[in-house]
Amino acid sequence: MSNHKAGFKEKGVKLLKKIYKLASSVKLAVWLLFLLALLGALGTSGVIPQGGAAAQYSERLGKVGDLIIALGLDNYYRSIPFRGLFLLLLVNLVLCGASRTKVGFLDYFANGKANFSLGVLEREDAVRALRATGFSVSVGSDSAVFRRRWGFLGFPLVHIAPVLIILGALIGSEAGYIGTKIITVGDIALTFLDWSVEEERELPFVVHVKDRVTTFYQGKLRLSGLKNDGSTGAEFTAEVGRITPIPDTPYSLLVEEYNPETNDMRYFIKDGASTKGPYSKGIEKDAPLLIRPLAYKGFEVRQVVALVDLYPSEGKEDVTSAEISVNAPLDYGPYRIFLTAWGEDEEGAPYVGFQVTRDPGERLVWIGSIFLLIGIFVLIFFKGGWARWADGELKVKGSRSLIENLRCSFSKEEKSL
Numbered sequence: 001m002s003n004h005k006a007g008f009k010e011k012g013v014k015l016l017k018k019i020y021k022l023a024s025s026v027k028l029a030v031w032l033l034f035l036l037a038l039l040g041a042l043g044t045s046g047v048i049p050q051g052g053a054a055a056q057y058s059e060r061l062g063k064v065g066d067l068i069i070a071l072g073l074d075n076y077y078r079s080i081p082f083r084g085l086f087l088l089l090l091v092n093l094v095l096c097g098a099s100r101t102k103v104g105f106l107d108y109f110a111n112g113k114a115n116f117s118l119g120v121l122e123r124e125d126a127v128r129a130l131r132a133t134g135f136s137v138s139v140g141s142d143s144a145v146f147r148r149r150w151g152f153l154g155f156p157l158v159h160i161a162p163v164l165i166i167l168g169a170l171i172g173s174e175a176g177y178i179g180t181k182i183i184t185v186g187d188i189a190l191t192f193l194d195w196s197v198e199e200e201r202e203l204p205f206v207v208h209v210k211d212r213v214t215t216f217y218q219g220k221l222r223l224s225g226l227k228n229d230g231s232t233g234a235e236f237t238a239e240v241g242r243i244t245p246i247p248d249t250p251y252s253l254l255v256e257e258y259n260p261e262t263n264d265m266r267y268f269i270k271d272g273a274s275t276k277g278p279y280s281k282g283i284e285k286d287a288p289l290l291i292r293p294l295a296y297k298g299f300e301v302r303q304v305v306a307l308v309d310l311y312p313s314e315g316k317e318d319v320t321s322a323e324i325s326v327n328a329p330l331d332y333g334p335y336r337i338f339l340t341a342w343g344e345d346e347e348g349a350p351y352v353g354f355q356v357t358r359d360p361g362e363r364l365v366w367i368g369s370i371f372l373l374i375g376i377f378v379l380i381f382f383k384g385g386w387a388r389w390a391d392g393e394l395k396v397k398g399s400r401s402l403i404e405n406l407r408c409s410f411s412k413e414e415k416s417l
Contacts, residue, residue, distance in 0.1 A: 097159025110144030151384025157375030168364030219298015
């Protein structure tokens with residue numbers, strides 16, 4: 001009975017070793033990446049319609065449609081197959097990188113396996129050869145010596161990095177949030193449209209849009225002047241920021257700013273050495289002429305800024321006043337708010353559109369990316385090495401080029417004896 005149990009245990013151990021060998025193989029990583037790329041191509045090609053109702057899939061595709069819904073393929077990149085492959089890739093990378101990471105840390109402390117050894121008769125000769133290849137060592141030192149020790153951390157960093165990146169991506173896709181909302185200036189928003197479920201979702205904060213400020217690259221204007229007697233003067237062209245004579249009058253015009261959204265401008269009228277103004281629509285008392293824009297050229301949008309107040313849903317105790325512009329999103333707690341749209345509704349009321357995101361895995365992705373860049377840099381520019389004396393031999397670990405240089409240095413030492 002004991003022999004039977006021992007044999008069964010041995011078979012179990014062998015099976016686990018085979019599973020581990022397969023799960024930690026580079027070949028499996030390549031296949032998983034291939035399958036992910038294939039599924040990604042199918043997802044973007046539109047072969048499987050996205051975002052439809054469950055009943056639509058059943059009516060059009062029958063049992064295949066039911067299977068699509070069951071696997072979540074109607075929302076492709078959040079589906080069970082796609083996320084499952086990502087999870088398998090994450091496990092594979094952890095197992096693949098575990099051994100290389102362990103070796104890297106062991107070598108950092110000179111406890112790894114040497115790839116070169118040589119019997120040394122004279123310690124001083126070994127010291128000179130090691131110094132010639134870049135090792136920091138003293139004659140009387142019995143401890144391990146190193147050459148660019150940080151180079152051994154390149155492999156751990158490179159193997160840890162993709163694990164962090166994929167883990168961050170999985171966390172972000174599972175626990176993250178993307179929502180949008182159109183808010184009229186002066187109104188507040190309590191909910192946003194959650195893209196993942198296509199339903200309104202209440203957020204833990206309130207957004208109050210106080211105003212929207214749009215600035216433009218200034219251009220040219222076609223203008224006319226309305227005289228005090230009610231007659232309209234000749235049309236003329238003016239550039240923003242330049243003094244322009246007004247035809248058939250003793251006056252000149254300086255347009256300081258024009259807003260094509262409101263068809264209003266801020267202008268001054270010069271009469272010889274005196275300047276009157278500023279004037280704008282509705283604020284033109286005592287103006288010698290009323291200047292009206294007829295057409296414009298240029299005036300492309302330069303910047304759009306939404307002036308907002310944000311506060312927790314529970315109350316207004318902690319109000320945050322901020323600006324959100326096209327190229328400057330606002331970070332509010334774990335959320336990031338982007339300005340993505342603006343315009344006027346059918347009644348002419350100005351509005352802005354926001355996209356709200358929350359990505360709890362973003363920091364892991366950034367850390368993983370930084371680890372990857374540092375690891376690659378270390379592997380390219382820092383060829384690490386260690387050496388230690390053990391049992392009358394000099395044991396060394398390093399790159400192939402380092403070992404060859406060390407061999408050459410020892411050969412020179414032997415010839416000089």
